[in-house]
Amino acid sequence: MIDIHAHILPGVDDGPKHWSETLQLCQIASEVGISTMVATPHFIPGAYTRGVREGARLLKELEKGLEEEDIDLEVFLAAEIEPFPEMIQWIEGDRLPLYPSRKHILIEAPMFSLPPWLEELLGDITASGLIPILAHPERSPMASTSLPGELVSTGGEIQLDAGSLLGFWGREAQKWAWKMVNNGWVSYVASDSHRAGIRDPRLLERARKALVKEVGENLARDLTEGNPLKVITP
Numbered sequence: 761m762i763d764i765h766a767h768i769l770p771g772v773d774d775g776p777k778h779w780s781e782t783l784q785l786c787q788i789a790s791e792v793g794i795s796t797m798v799a800t801p802h803f804i805p806g807a808y809t810r811g812v813r814e815g816a817r818l819l820k821e822l823e824k825g826l827e828e829e830d831i832d833l834e835v836f837l838a839a840e841i842e843p844f845p846e847m848i849q850w851i852e853g854d855r856l857p858l859y860p861s862r863k864h865i866l867i868e869a870p871m872f873s874l875p876p877w878l879e880e881l882l883g884d885i886t887a888s889g890l891i892p893i894l895a896h897p898e899r900s901p902m903a904s905t906s907l908p909g910e911l912v913s914t915g916g917e918i919q920l921d922a923g924s925l926l927g928f929w930g931r932e933a934q935k936w937a938w939k940m941v942n943n944g945w946v947s948y949v950a951s952d953s954h955r956a957g958i959r960d961p962r963l964l965e966r967a968r969k970a971l972v973k974e975v976g977e978n979l980a981r982d983l984t985e986g987n988p989l990k991v992i993t994p
């Protein structure tokens with residue numbers, strides 16, 4: 761599997777605090793059959809910015825740690841970006857990290873409110889030639905709006921959290937997650953790992969099994985391997 765959304769860099773957001781936990785998360789990932797992980801530290805202007813400022817250096821350190829600990833995992837760097845009004849100018853100025861494809865950008869679905877400018881921003885991003893991947897809309901108030909469906913019909917993509925499919929985020933998020941899968945709107949399922957033992961890569965393994973059972977082997981593979989491969993391929 762290829763996990764395109766994970767908070768594994770230490771001390772940059774609400775993910776692991778220390779290298780020991782980072783490596784533990786990577787070890788778990790490797791054990792459950794994840795070959796590749798994209799570190800996606802939060803980028804929230806005024807709150808979390810270190811993951812973007814220091815991400816490249818931390819990724820190098822991580823690669824060294826994986827080699828030393830003999831953990832078989834390939835890692836890349838992107839970011840989970842909280843939408844903000846000037847975002848399109850930042851994208852045009854090449855100030856925000858994209859996925860290795862250089863075509864995809866991960867945008868956090870707002871968890872508590874829906875900014876009135878969000879739909880326009882997503883349209884502007886698509887118009888700029890990028891593909892916005894909306895992270896976990898099933899956990900957002902937007903789940904009950906027309907926004908997820910419209911995003912997909914206008915060239916955007918949706919990433920669900922593995923935990924949502926399993927009920928980790930409650931029945932409501934679980935209901936929306938499966939509805940989006942069954943509507944054919946979902947391109948990716950990712951672990952959104954934060955902490956070993958609580959929110960870790962095992963969620964993705966369990967979600968994959970649930971997907972195989974509910975929607976079949978082929979779609980389960982597309983959502984956790986085939987589509988993610990396009991995001992990490994330049």
Ligand SMILES: [Fe+2]
Nearest residue numbers: 765767840952
């Ligand atoms: Fe996240």
